[in-house]
Amino acid sequence: MIKSELVQRMAARNPHLYQRDIENIIDAILGEIADALARGERVELRGFGAFSTKQRQARTGRNPRTGDKVPVTEKLAPFFKTGKELRERLNRSSVEHA
Numbered sequence: 657m658i659k660s661e662l663v664q665r666m667a668a669r670n671p672h673l674y675q676r677d678i679e680n681i682i683d684a685i686l687g688e689i690a691d692a693l694a695r696g697e698r699v700e701l702r703g704f705g706a707f708s709t710k711q712r713q714a715r716t717g718r719n720p721r722t723g724d725k726v727p728v729t730e731k732l733a734p735f736f737k738t739g740k741e742l743r744e745r746l747n748r749s750s751v752e753h754a
Contacts, residue, residue, distance in 0.1 A: 659686075693734055705740035710735045 657666075663682060667675040689707055692699045699707040714730040738746075 703739050705738040
């Protein structure tokens with residue numbers, strides 16, 4: 657699902673809200689999560705999961721076109737860990753379909 661589909665689904669569930677307001681709300685939530693990660697903070701949404709960053713060490717990579725070795729600097733990468741409720745919900749639906 658892409659963001660525009662999420663906005664459309666939320667608008668369908670909440671016909672009393674304008675679609676542009678829902679889009680602004682979703683943008684604000686995602687923006688706050690991104691800003692918190694940029695500040696080095698962890699964002700936890702109970703029952704859904706937690707967003708954090710992980711330190712990636714510097715390494716020697718490879719250019720896939722030429723095969724040349726390329727130095728890759730150390731960096732932070734976003735990381736998401738699912739919450740217990742979400743994990744159980746996903747696994748419950750896969751058992752029902754089996």
